[in-house]
Amino acid sequence: MTRSICIAVDAMSGDYGAQVLVPGVLDQLKINRELRVILVGRESVLRPCLENIPAELASRVSFQEASQLVAMDEDPRTALRKKKDSSMRVAINLVRDGLADACVSAGNTGALMATARFVLRTLPGIDRPAIIATIPAIGGNTHMLDVGANSHCTAEQLFQFGVMGSVVSADIHELKSPRVGLLNIGVEAIKGTEIIREAGRMLSGSNLNYIGFIEANDIFTGHVDVVVSDGFSGNVALKTLEGAARMISSYMRAEFTRTLFSRIQGLVALPALKAFRKRTDPRRYNGASMVGLNGIVVKSHGSADRIAFGNAIQIALVECQQGVPIQISKLLEQQAI
Amino acid sequence: MTRSICIAVDAMSGDYGAQVLVPGVLDQLKINRELRVILVGRESVLRPCLENIPAELASRVSFQEASQLVAMDEDPRTALRKKKDSSMRVAINLVRDGLADACVSAGNTGALMATARFVLRTLPGIDRPAIIATIPAIGGNTHMLDVGANSHCTAEQLFQFGVMGSVVSADIHELKSPRVGLLNIGVEAIKGTEIIREAGRMLSGSNLNYIGFIEANDIFTGHVDVVVSDGFSGNVALKTLEGAARMISSYMRAEFTRTLFSRIQGLVALPALKAFRKRTDPRRYNGASMVGLNGIVVKSHGSADRIAFGNAIQIALVECQQGVPIQISKLLEQQAI
Numbered sequence: 158m159t160r161s162i163c164i165a166v167d168a169m170s171g172d173y174g175a176q177v178l179v180p181g182v183l184d185q186l187k188i189n190r191e192l193r194v195i196l197v198g199r200e201s202v203l204r205p206c207l208e209n210i211p212a213e214l215a216s217r218v219s220f221q222e223a224s225q226l227v228a229m230d231e232d233p234r235t236a237l238r239k240k241k242d243s244s245m246r247v248a249i250n251l252v253r254d255g256l257a258d259a260c261v262s263a264g265n266t267g268a269l270m271a272t273a274r275f276v277l278r279t280l281p282g283i284d285r286p287a288i289i290a291t292i293p294a295i296g297g298n299t300h301m302l303d304v305g306a307n308s309h310c311t312a313e314q315l316f317q318f319g320v321m322g323s324v325v326s327a328d329i330h331e332l333k334s335p336r337v338g339l340l341n342i343g344v345e346a347i348k349g350t351e352i353i354r355e356a357g358r359m360l361s362g363s364n365l366n367y368i369g370f371i372e373a374n375d376i377f378t379g380h381v382d383v384v385v386s387d388g389f390s391g392n393v394a395l396k397t398l399e400g401a402a403r404m405i406s407s408y409m410r411a412e413f414t415r416t417l418f419s420r421i422q423g424l425v426a427l428p429a430l431k432a433f434r435k436r437t438d439p440r441r442y443n444g445a446s447m448v449g450l451n452g453i454v455v456k457s458h459g460s461a462d463r464i465a466f467g468n469a470i471q472i473a474l475v476e477c478q479q480g481v482p483i484q485i486s487k488l489l490e491q492q493a494i
Numbered sequence: 495m496t497r498s499i500c501i502a503v504d505a506m507s508g509d510y511g512a513q514v515l516v517p518g519v520l521d522q523l524k525i526n527r528e529l530r531v532i533l534v535g536r537e538s539v540l541r542p543c544l545e546n547i548p549a550e551l552a553s554r555v556s557f558q559e560a561s562q563l564v565a566m567d568e569d570p571r572t573a574l575r576k577k578k579d580s581s582m583r584v585a586i587n588l589v590r591d592g593l594a595d596a597c598v599s600a601g602n603t604g605a606l607m608a609t610a611r612f613v614l615r616t617l618p619g620i621d622r623p624a625i626i627a628t629i630p631a632i633g634g635n636t637h638m639l640d641v642g643a644n645s646h647c648t649a650e651q652l653f654q655f656g657v658m659g660s661v662v663s664a665d666i667h668e669l670k671s672p673r674v675g676l677l678n679i680g681v682e683a684i685k686g687t688e689i690i691r692e693a694g695r696m697l698s699g700s701n702l703n704y705i706g707f708i709e710a711n712d713i714f715t716g717h718v719d720v721v722v723s724d725g726f727s728g729n730v731a732l733k734t735l736e737g738a739a740r741m742i743s744s745y746m747r748a749e750f751t752r753t754l755f756s757r758i759q760g761l762v763a764l765p766a767l768k769a770f771r772k773r774t775d776p777r778r779y780n781g782a783s784m785v786g787l788n789g790i791v792v793k794s795h796g797s798a799d800r801i802a803f804g805n806a807i808q809i810a811l812v813e814c815q816q817g818v819p820i821q822i823s824k825l826l827e828q829q830a831i
Contacts (some may be wrong), residue, residue: 295741342726347569397711
């Protein structure tokens with residue numbers, strides 16, 4: 158029998174709150190029979206969202222009361238100090254106390270990172286946790302980290318990101334030896350800052366499958382599995398992709414509605430365009446893991462809809478099944494750095 | 495009568511050399527009657543590319559011999575020291591000596607920047623030149639700088655980029671007051687590094703039309719005209735866009751060839767897709783100005799084809815007509831920083 162996995166869900170946060178998040182949870186409960194969830198928040202708000210659901214699903218849902226909510230624009234330090242009974246904090250506490258295997262939140266990224274780091278602490282040998290995002294690439298996906306937690310990173314931290322990214326990429330894609338690239342502004346050894354060059358030397362000396370510097374266009378070619386960068390550049394790359402995809406969609410819509418003839422073309426092309434849109438749907442890539450912590454924390458986009466939030470839960474589930482934090486510690490121990 | 499403008503063209507560099515560059519030059523000579531060019535390189539190589547052209551065009555082309563070529567992967571310092579008779583260096587010398595109004599090169603970016611900086615020097619009040627790229631956005635274009643010359647920048651340099659970007663954006667788009675945004679990983683005042691926050695304070699205190707921090711997805715929304723960033727982040731954003739656009743094209747091709755039915759859909763949709771591709775064609779955006787120098791230098795992509803290289807010449811021509819370096823000095827003087 159499969160071991161049941163329990164995920165604590167911060168069910169109050171995000172742009173839309175419980176009305177959108179709870180249906181996303183229910184979708185995942187239907188698909189994954191081994192999944193149990195603890196909905197964290199105001200039970201008086203959450204319970205009505207579960208009305209009329211089958212008894213079998215209801216039996217795998219429990220509640221944990223939390224009276225506060227961290228605002229999406231709240232300063233992380235304020236949230237950490239003053240919101241000790243927030244849905245986010247209580248969900249993370251459940252992981253720390255061994256009552257949940259992972260937690261998922263669509264809340265304020267900075268507050269989630271600060272709280273998770275404070276409550277769960279980092280793994281031995283990891284200086285700073287990182288946020289790892291899954292990005293579509295030709296023929297598959299690329300994992301990129303950090304995408305926003307650490308604006309400035311040391312060479313050691315970048316090296317640790319390489320280790321953490323290798324584990325997540327291997328566990329989610331079942332790759333034996335993921336190819337790790339270091340984001341730079343050229344592939345020659347003289348390019349970039351001294352920190353990046355030093356991180357490159359450390360990665361070269363490791364037993365990771367390090368392929369050298371890559372440029373941002375390489376993220377999408379399918380030639381690299383893990384892209385290591387500081388949180389500033391990683392965030393710039395991720396948001397550029399979002400913005401470019403939105404612009405290109407808008408161009409395509411405009412092209413297919415410009416004239417009556419192009420409207421007809423658009424109608425004929427519709428099924429292929431829909432298939433294309435499905436393949437590049439950012440909701441499919443929702444769910445960024447916060448790695449390097451003593452526990453599994455997955456961040457959903459604040460504006461996630463039901464499908465996107467469900468995908469974030471799916472990612473947390475896979476990480477639980479694979480035991481990502483233990484795998485990271487093991488791989489880190491194997492490095493002779 | 496329109497004043498004639500003379501552009502020195504490094505006609506030997508780039509991935510394809512004279513065979514591609516000279517036809518790009520001829521296209522522009524046909525369109526722009528006020529344009530004259532000096533082709534710099536081996537006359538024995540260049541002259542055959544001009545065979546059978548109309549006498550009127552030939553009368554606006556002259557040659558300047560240069561015996562050396564900077565390799566695309568050559569170290570900029572070596573190029574500067576040992577290639578004093580390179581086509582790139584000689585073209586820049588022509589600008590310094592007032593024999594050309596601008597120079598255009600598809601050569602090694604680092605070597606072009608180092609040589610231009612050494613030969614032309616920066617404008618008074620400008621610490622470092624920057625590379626400014628034109629990026630497609632919904633409803634128009636965005637100008638981004640720096641996209642690769644300076645990995646690390648001070649707050650003062652970022653501020654100067656704001657001034658230079660305002661001038662180029664105003665001159666090329668004829669905008670009265672271009673909106674300047676500072677690239678960050680969030681729009682709140684606490685986000686980013688201390689350097690970025692300080693640059694934000696300097697821009698706020700200037701008489702530029704500064705709209706605050708922007709995130710990388712905002713580059714494409716049409717809500718900002720000038721995006722200021724250091725050369726590392728700017729390069730990451732530019733190359734992410736390139737890579738994402740290529741991936742999306744590849745997806746679309748795959749969608750429209752997956753089955754016989756989707757091939758037929760693709761055929762019907764072809765005219766609209768072609769129009770879309772034309773609108774997003776990166777060749778239309780080729781030509782990145784090196785701003786902040788005592789002279790006009792435009793860098794073409796190394797892999798530019800005839801159309802793309804012609805576009806780089808077009809950009810140099812407009813900058814000559816507008817007198818971009820003088821405009822930068824004027825706007826800089828108006829700042830009370």
